[in-house]
Amino acid sequence: MATRRIERTQESRRLLVAAAAELFAEKGYRQTSFIDIADRAGISRGSIPWHFGNKLGLLEAVVDDQLQAVLTGFAPPDGERPGDPLDQVMGFIRLPVTRLFIPLLAEAVEVDSPIREHYARLHAALRQGVQAWIPAGALPAETTPEAFAVVLVGAVIGVHAQWRIAPEAVDLDTVYATIRALLPASLGKT
Known part of the structure; x- marks a missing residue:
């Protein structure tokens, strides 16, 4: 029972x-x-x-649930190379629920925001997923995997915000192809 x-x-x-x-x-x-x-x-x-x-506790549960979805998407089976995080993230931002992340991001940047830590973990998971995807020696010598991950995640977050605000002005498929074309050849689609 x-x-x-x-x-x-x-x-x-x-x-x-x-x-x-x-x-x-x-x-x-x-x-x-x-x-x-x-x-x-x-x-x-x-x-x-x-x-x-309370409602804030529910909001935190929603953000945690989405964080878990991201982490699960980046977790490869044992011994396997992670999947392509750009494919995963571009697919993830198309989900209707990710519309929520735009207004909440504005709240998360406030120092005393109760969801700030949740967002920090989400962004860290995204950066770690990108870093795990980068083969040794794939980046130019002056580029660190950490910095590359920050730039790529930042670009995708910015694209997501622009698309949610003005979907008629942002073609996600074209933007995805452009990001893919700008990546070093050694980071080609897995």
């Missing part, structure tokens, strides 16, 4: 995080209410504070 209760609790939490992620992306964090989230998840709104404490 206890196992079934634990399973229901975990499923409720998962449904609430998924509903919140969708709604935060669609309506924005501030405009989304507990009622909206509960209705979308099909769960009592009293479950939200029980699971997360």
Whole structure:
């Protein structure tokens, strides 16, 4: 019986995080209410504070869930070379829920932001994924893997923001091909 209760609790939490992620992306964090989230998840709104404490706790769970999705996407099977992080990241930014990352990024840059650490971990995971993808000797001598990862991740984040703000002005396929063309030949598609 206890196992079934634990399973229901975990499923409720998962449904609430998924509903919140969708709604935060669609309506924005501030405009989304507990009622909206509960209705979308099909769960009592009293479950939200029980699971997360408050709306901010739920937001942190959403960001952590997305961070885990990124980390899982970058984790290759044991002994294998990581997949192409540019393919992974460009696919990831097309997901509707990543629209949420644009307004939250503005909040995360504030020193006292409760989601600052979550974003720092997300960006670190992206940089580590890029660095793991770089074969030894693939970069020009004056370029470190760390600096290259910062530049590539920064470019993709900037492209994502521009595309979300003005999708009619940014062709993601063309931008992806351009980024790919600018990469050193030794970093060609894996």
